[in-house]
Amino acid sequence: MPVETAPQADPSGSTDSPIPPEASEGRPEPAGEPVSERDRRFMRLALEAAETARAAGEVPVGAVLVRGDEVVATGFNHPIGAHDPSAHAEMAALRAAGTALSNYRLPGCELYVTLEPCLMCAGAIMHARIARVVYGARDPKTGACGSVVDAFSNGQLNHHTSVAGGVLETECGDALRSFFAERRRASREARRAALAVANAEPGAAENKQ
Numbered sequence: 037m038p039v040e041t042a043p044q045a046d047p048s049g050s051t052d053s054p055i056p057p058e059a060s061e062g063r064p065e066p067a068g069e070p071v072s073e074r075d076r077r078f079m080r081l082a083l084e085a086a087e088t089a090r091a092a093g094e095v096p097v098g099a100v101l102v103r104g105d106e107v108v109a110t111g112f113n114h115p116i117g118a119h120d121p122s123a124h125a126e127m128a129a130l131r132a133a134g135t136a137l138s139n140y141r142l143p144g145c146e147l148y149v150t151l152e153p154c155l156m157c158a159g160a161i162m163h164a165r166i167a168r169v170v171y172g173a174r175d176p177k178t179g180a181c182g183s184v185v186d187a188f189s190n191g192q193l194n195h196h197t198s199v200a201g202g203v204l205e206t207e208c209g210d211a212l213r214s215f216f217a218e219r220r221r222a223s224r225e226a227r228r229a230a231l232a233v234a235n236a237e238p239g240a241a242e243n244k245q
């Protein structure tokens with residue numbers, strides 16, 4: 037089945053109307069939707085954005101904002117470097133897309149992100165009227181698409197956004213697992229080195245292997 041059932045860009049998107057601009061029929065179901073090659077293709081781009089975060093020493097999460105088959109914006113997680121708790125990959129992609137399209141609302145757009153959005157990002161996604169969110173790995177600690185809370189299933193909050201999860205879940209999860217494994221390894225080595233210095237004994241670091 038085609039996944040492009042999201043409503044098309046709303047020409048009245050620049051208004052502040054609280055009226056939902058699109059009909060609800062034809063929206064894909066949040067769960068059980070078949071993963072398409074198109075979804076995998078855009079998720080691979082999100083994974084590339086996650087690698088940009090890793091290269092900057094940030095937790096590797098990446099996002100891609102798509103309209104039709106056009107990539108409007110990408111974003112990567114960078115709260116540490118930006119000194120900004122809101123600098124998640126989704127927020128970066130939403131901001132860049134809003135600038136690119138000169139619109140604070142992004143109806144008809146889809147957001148691909150390698151990790152299940154948190155509550156902050158879920159809120160921003162709803163404010164932007166994103167038609168569909170596709171995420172990779174589930175986040176059992178802060179996931180707001182069902183893992184901890186399910187913001188999008190609340191009909192009082194959300195009339196716009198459908199959700200699909202688990203696209204390239206293993207790859208997206210591996211990117212995070214390898215990052216934290218590397219960080220633990222570096223931390224162990226730093227402790228070992230500090231211990232060697234404290235012992236003030238030549239060769240101590242090697243002997244503690």
Ligand SMILES: [Zn+2]
Binds near residue numbers: 124126154
């Ligand atoms: Zn977030």
